[in-house]
Amino acid sequence: MRTLVVAVLCYAALSGCARGSGSAGGSNILPGKIEPSTGPYVSVAVDNHFHDVHAQDDITFDRSRPFVVRNEGSNLHNVTIVETGFSRDLRTGRSVEIMLEPGTYHLVCKYHSDQKMTGRFTIE
Numbered sequence: 001m002r003t004l005v006v007a008v009l010c011y012a013a014l015s016g017c018a019r020g021s022g023s024a025g026g027s028n029i030l031p032g033k034i035e036p037s038t039g040p041y042v043s044v045a046v047d048n049h050f051h052d053v054h055a056q057d058d059i060t061f062d063r064s065r066p067f068v069v070r071n072e073g074s075n076l077h078n079v080t081i082v083e084t085g086f087s088r089d090l091r092t093g094r095s096v097e098i099m100l101e102p103g104t105y106h107l108v109c110k111y112h113s114d115q116k117m118t119g120r121f122t123i124e
């Protein structure tokens with residue numbers, strides 16, 4: 001019944017801290033980050049690129065894992081899932097969590113699609 005569930009999370013909540021005001025201010029991704037095989041599949045948005053969800057890669061993960069995009073850049077970004085019509089702006093330090101049915105999806109930042117801030121992933 002429920003095909004799309006969205007929650008906006010603050011960055012501090014994702015990192016296990018107490019509630020934050022979302023004023024993370026452009027922290028960097030961790031060096032050597034290894035994507036776990038359980039829990040959310042996280043794409044970090046920077047200026048102006050989606051990490052770990054590239055248009056040319058064949059990223060596949062299980063439907064039990066929510067898809068999360070977290071803005072760690074300093075620009076305003078946007079998360080649009082073309083196939084669902086979902087579109088949400090994402091300020092610095094903010095995350096969006098999306099549960100999707102199995103399928104292949106195209107991810108676009110509507111502000112930077114001309115800079116190839118796009119991606120593709122499959123949920124099985």
Ligand SMILES: [Cu+2]
Pocket residue numbers: 048049075076077078109110111112117
């Ligand atoms: Cu963008």
